[in-house]
Amino acid sequence: MAQPPRRPRTLADARTEAEAAFKKITAKQAEAPPKQVAVPGIREQVTLRIDQDVLEHFQQDGPGWQDRINAALRKAAGL
Template sequence: MAQPPRRPRTLQDARTEAEAAFKKTTTKPVEAPVAKAAVPGVRELVSLRIDQDVLEYFQQDGPGWQDRMNDALRKAAGK
């Protein structure tokens, strides 16, 4: 069975193939994000903007205000 004649490569075809090969070798594969396992009792440092009056409310009883705020947020989140 005779094969159809091969079409000669054009500059555009060669460039397209070269760009595809370059991209394939230089692009990092996209990895699926790994979900962090929630570890009980481990806290994460975050920056949070809250109203001044809310901050004063939690700080009015002195040290431990961050724990009180965390407890209130847990309750609000249904945890």
């Protein structure tokens, strides 16, 4: 059985194949960032959305409301 005639390679095809092979070899592999261990006493600033009544509950006793929220979250998390 006769095979269909092969299409001649063009410069663009060879270049495309070469570029793809080069990228495959030289591309950096995506690595997950190393998981950081929580260090006691170091805090991180975050944005947190909570219900208004919950916020008012913690703020009603004045300054230190963020520490009270943190303590409640630690207790809930079993830490």
